[in-house]
Amino acid sequence: MTMLLSLLTIVTDNWWDIRDLSNVSGAVLDIIDDLGGPAWLIYIVSALLGTLAIISFIGGVAIINIWVERRVVGRMQSRLGPNRLGPFGLLQPIADAIKLMQKEVLQPKSAPGLIFTLAPIMFTIPGIAMMAVLPWGRNMSLANVDVGILYILGLSSLGALAVFMAGYSSNNKYALFGSMRVIAMLVSYEIPIVLSLLGIVLFTGTMNPQGIVLFQEHYWSLMILLQPLAFIIYFFSVSAELNRTPADIAEAESEIVGGYHTEYSGMKFGLFYAAELINAVAVSAIISTLFLGGWWAYKLDEIVPGWMIYIGKIYTVYFVFVWTRGTLPRFRIDQLLAFAWKWLTPMALLNIVMVSAEVTIWEESGLSAGIVLPIYMVINTAAAGAIIYAFVRFLAPKFERFPTQLRFYSNIDVPSLPAVAAPPDRAKVSV
Amino acid sequence: MIADNGIVIAFYVLAITTGICALMVAMVRELIQAVVFLALTFVGIAGIYIVLSADFVAVAQVLIYAGAVAVLMTFAVMLTPAADRKNSETAFQLPAAILAGLLFAVVVFVIYDTNWRISGREAFPATAASLGEAFLKPFVVPFEIASVLLLTAMVGAIVLTKEEEDEGADA
């Protein structure tokens, strides 16, 4: 088991050295050791300490992010957002939580109770459990798992089952629609996600998140610069998986009431709401680990504690998620699925071909990383731009500013319009 | 033999949980609940794989069984709306139970009767890299055949469940 969970090891004996929080837990473990505690107690205590740290971070983030999200989106939409309760409305999430706890938890009479109750719990767990394998500093990773990326992928696929359980057990057609949409979407977007992460695994030669951070530190280069295309694909795919507004067809209020959580109320609904925020933070953490260097930031991590840099990166990525949510309109389901299959999957395949060629060239030529990596950065950025341009040029639906054909009535036998001279008069073709 | 207390305790906790979940698959009266318990069983078995120091297989288990197969089964339950949703038994219940019990007894007897050649091996170091080597060097032909099999299964499943076009036009 030591192989799987390399525990929080001790760096120095100075517990007050907050540059590495593992010093604190190391001090606690030292005390147990001095008192003659057995090995398994140290093992359990160190595991508990790490778990406690992650759960309290997640819990705090879920409370704070309600406020952050509402304020930021409000700002983007020229609104104020919650600003009454406490300074800047900071106490609003707590009031919301109290309200949700007081509410009666209604349950449809025909719902199978066990599954109905289990679904929000199963939906929340993967987001929290994902954080376990991510490194917070050089010695701060709760579980240094060698197959960390696969673990993350496996957990994110568990969410599909939870959503399906929620939708199915609600015994409500809107809930079932919502969960069917989620499944269709998750199944489609799983492929570009896996393929884009495969590019990183190929390049770094490890599936360990800490190993990927160390690779970026060793070669002094961020993964986002080396593989911009993979980053773009991953970012779009996970924002679809997160069910947030550009892609929140699963709970589109204007179409299917509330989607899979239509029938949920009280704290069960609260869990769904919190899980959405937790998943967003977990995904931001994954992106900042794999693409943005995690706790490492060139020379900065010698001055600032690594975990602070990491939280800063997480919130930067999270802000981009909120940004897309606040500014983009919702996709239709067919657009979303076509985007996964026609755009992201071919792009990801091209990316993999490119990356494996580069890895082979690097290994065979024996050139030093200092020469190869900058060249790769330039080539890959150019290639990403070229591929995206090519896709937009040849695959995007043509935007007709002045349609010459009547649309939406193609099934009816409409007499063809008289040929109009360019530029056509819009009033003539209005339906 | 693994002599690490933590691992042994973890094994027994996981084994008991998995066993109870697997029993519940047989006991619960709703088919959809049985699927959920089966998913929990799969996750528990993944934990047992970790105890046996097979981390890659464990994660693959969670990814494929709990993530994909369980969802497929829920789909199959949902796409057969007029069918019986009860997790009931046929008339073969008693013979099946007796047969399974006898098989279990025989296998347990054989397990304890055999003289296994136990090695004092340590836990494997990280297996992902060496498994990858194994797949692409000695086992490359089965690996390729497995991918062809998956493709065939995918095409077959699509063809089996595809709606016939002219039927759709009639209805």
Added chain:
Amino acid sequence: MRAPMPDLLLTLALHLEEVLVLGAGLFALGLYLALSKRNAVGVLMGVELMLNAVNVTLLAFSRFVVSPRPLDGQVFAVFVITVAAAEAAVALALAVAVYKHRETVNIDELDMLRW
């Protein structure tokens, strides 16, 4: 990593036999499910459980038993998982296809091939 301290409490040990018994139990349960369930999806669950039990056994042998290439057990387990996934997809598609014709997936009502 600190050196492990001598443990004063009793030391437990896990042997090959216990893991094999677990595998056998899961296999027997899977067999019971596959033989006794009325719904085709239930039968499939039994089959999947049996395949998982076999995997537990394979990994136990790979971990405990003397072998020149111990990792081959894990390779085999991955192949079993692959084949099981393919089998699940086809079997569930079959169940849905049968349902379209007969409005049922209960295996004791699907007796058209009976003499």
